[in-house]
Amino acid sequence: MSEIFTKAMARNIYYGGSAFFILLFLALTFDTTMALPERDHRENITPQVAHGKIVWETNDCIGCHTLLGEGAYYAPELGNVYKRRGGAFIKAWIKGMPTNVPSRRQMPQFNLSEEDLEALVAFLKWTSEINTAGNWPPNIEG
Ligand code: HEC
Structure with a gap:
């Protein structure tokens, strides 16, 4: 086996494999980028939603909470808190x-x-309407 596995073959596997996976990576990136506008409903991002995100960030809510799984694990997941509790409760x-x-x-x-x-x-209402494809958060309590 070792006699027929030449340096040229090793090089071809290296370059061929790299090219294949780089192309696969680019194709999947393109596919995700094309699917996102439909799944995140960005047409619903009003100036109020954008302001809400600034309030969210400047008060470091993510320092204790997770939002769609990202963040800190001290306090409940808030990706679906709007569906769980509603706007009046949240306020x-x-x-x-x-x-x-x-x-x-x-x-x-x-x-x-x-x-x-x-x-x-x-x-938080806009966030709760994102299609996370994996049905995340897994249950209504986060
Ligand atoms: C210092 C940590 C901390 C920070 C910062 C924080 N929270 Fe919380 N939050 C908590 C804890 C702990 C609970 C759960 C308390 C309980 O159940 O008694 C909670 C609960 C909540 C709930 C109710 C969740 C539910 O399932 O009923 C909402 C809504 C909420 N937080 C919103 C926010 C928002 C918005 C911000 C940013 C402005 C924020 N939190 C910042 C600790 C934090």
């Missing part, structure tokens, strides 16, 4: 923090304006 919850229940983990008070709260709800 009342954020305004009512902290609960100061000793046995529960605590979320701080952010003192957000009504406009910021509405925007956060719009952002």
